[in-house]
Amino acid sequence: xxxxxxxxxxxxxxxxxxxxxxxxxxxxxxxxxxxxxxxxxxxxxxxxxxxxxxxxxxxxxxxxxxxxxxxxxxxxxxxxxxxxxxxxxxxxxxxxxxxxxxxxxxxxxxxxxxxxxxxxxxxxxxxxxxxxxxxxxxxxxxxxxxxxxxxxxxxxxxxxxxxxxxxxxxxxxxxxxxxxx
Amino acid sequence: xxxxxxxxxxxxxxxxxxxxxxxxxxxxxxxxxxxxxxxxxxxxxxxxxxxxxxxxxxxxxxxxxxxxxxxxxxxxxxxxxxxxxxxxxxxxxxxxxxxxxxxxxxxxxxxxxxxxxxxxxxxxxxxxxxxxxxxxxxxxxxxxxxxxxxxxxxxxxxxxxxxxxxxxxxxxxxxxxxxxxxxxxxxxxxxxxxxxxxxxxxxxxxxxxxxxxxxxxxxxxxxxxxxxxxxxxxxxxxxxxxxxxxxxxxxxxxxxxxx
Numbered sequence: 001x002x003x004x005x006x007x008x009x010x011x012x013x014x015x016x017x018x019x020x021x022x023x024x025x026x027x028x029x030x031x032x033x034x035x036x037x038x039x040x041x042x043x044x045x046x047x048x049x050x051x052x053x054x055x056x057x058x059x060x061x062x063x064x065x066x067x068x069x070x071x072x073x074x075x076x077x078x079x080x081x082x083x084x085x086x087x088x089x090x091x092x093x094x095x096x097x098x099x100x101x102x103x104x105x106x107x108x109x110x111x112x113x114x115x116x117x118x119x120x121x122x123x124x125x126x127x128x129x130x131x132x133x134x135x136x137x138x139x140x141x142x143x144x145x146x147x148x149x150x151x152x153x154x155x156x157x158x159x160x161x162x163x164x165x166x167x168x169x170x171x172x173x174x175x176x177x178x179x180x181x
Numbered sequence: 182x183x184x185x186x187x188x189x190x191x192x193x194x195x196x197x198x199x200x201x202x203x204x205x206x207x208x209x210x211x212x213x214x215x216x217x218x219x220x221x222x223x224x225x226x227x228x229x230x231x232x233x234x235x236x237x238x239x240x241x242x243x244x245x246x247x248x249x250x251x252x253x254x255x256x257x258x259x260x261x262x263x264x265x266x267x268x269x270x271x272x273x274x275x276x277x278x279x280x281x282x283x284x285x286x287x288x289x290x291x292x293x294x295x296x297x298x299x300x301x302x303x304x305x306x307x308x309x310x311x312x313x314x315x316x317x318x319x320x321x322x323x324x325x326x327x328x329x330x331x332x333x334x335x336x337x338x339x340x341x342x343x344x345x346x347x348x349x350x351x352x353x354x355x356x357x358x359x360x361x362x363x364x365x366x367x368x369x370x371x372x373x374x375x376x377x378x379x380x381x382x383x384x385x386x387x388x389x390x391x392x393x394x395x396x397x398x399x400x401x402x403x404x405x406x407x408x409x410x411x412x413x414x415x416x417x418x419x420x421x422x423x424x425x426x427x428x429x430x431x432x433x434x435x436x437x438x439x440x
Contacts, residue, residue, distance in 0.1 A: 051247050055250050
């Protein structure tokens with residue numbers, strides 16, 4: 001059976017078939033949770049925020065503009081949710097979260113400290129850079145898709161991503177990431 | 182190439198955007214410059230780590246939790262809500278109600294305009310159509326005749342019909358001359374005042390001047406005038422018509438009003 005397109009499912013939900021929303025949740029929960037995890041650095045917070053995003057999206061589904069694609073709409077909502085969370089809890093709590101996150105990732109990656117170094121370095125980037133890195137490497141988005149989700153022109157996406165990667169590289173050089181191989 | 186351009190090229194290569202001759206040239210460049218080749222290796226390693234990190238996303242199933250928090254009847258309710266449509270009669274519709282006074286206003290405006298145009302834009306050239314003035318509503322036909330001055334000579338032809346009422350004196354003058362002649366209508370300014378001089382049919386060579394006690398017409402060709410004077414008193418007065426050619430009098434006569 002052919003998979004239904006996102007916008008068809010949205011239309012079904014609006015027309016009263018709520019169960020179709022379950023299909024959309026299945027389709028996007030993993031990516032949204034991972035975006036949250038990379039942007040907030042906290043597992044439990046990411047779970048909560050992911051749920052919030054889907055609940056809010058359901059409430060706003062009636063005003064969804066069918067000219068746009070559902071994925072860009074809900075990812076944008078997720079990014080905004082993460083930005084708002086980080087604004088609220090920036091500072092000490094965020095640093096604590098990052099440390100805890102590094103430990104957790106290192107644990108999960110069988111002691112892969114290289115990976116935890118990269119994640120830690122990503123968490124030091126400015127939010128606008130961090131979003132682009134997350135969308136590019138953890139969501140495997142093309143430049144065009146990143147531009148669609150963030151509503152930033154593709155050329156700017158490229159140049160900002162370039163700067164983000166330069167900063168990452170510099171940080172990793174300082175942490176001797178490249179030395180022991 | 183500077184450092185920044187080299188790094189840009191490295192990312193293009195890693196993104197698969199550098200192809201063909203460009204890619205070969207850059208590969209040669211990296212081979213010839215070991216320090217840049219090391220930069221390339223570092224970036225490649227970082228990129229690979231990032232990509233491999235992204236390939237192992239956290240697996241999570243929040244569907245049940247999310248669906249529990251959602252009001253599943255939200256859109257059902259919208260669909261099942263009875264549609265209440267207020268049926269208004271045709272005449273009670275706002276568009277109909279407001280369009281009537283609007284149309285009535287337009288029609289009244291057009292009627293007023295037509296009526297006013299009839300009153301003011303009557304062709305003054307038609308002598309028979311003259312139905313009095315605002316000053317005296319009596320028509321020329323209903324006024325009392327003071328006299329008709331008729332003169333016919335090789336130099337000039339004229340016909341001057343003078344009528345009057347208690348308030349108005351009206352003179353209808355036809356002047357015809359091959360060469361330039363001057364006609365002067367003279368009156369006592371204490372008894373008669375100029376109201377209006379209408380050029381009914383006047384060519385470009387002809388002109389009319391007025392003063393308190395006379396009206397001068399410099400005439401060439403065939404011209405018609407209507408002169409309206411205020412009849413200030415009820416006393417008998419004379420109005421003179423004099424015609425000159427090159428300062429020499431050609432014709433002179435007078436009519437009496439308020440006889």
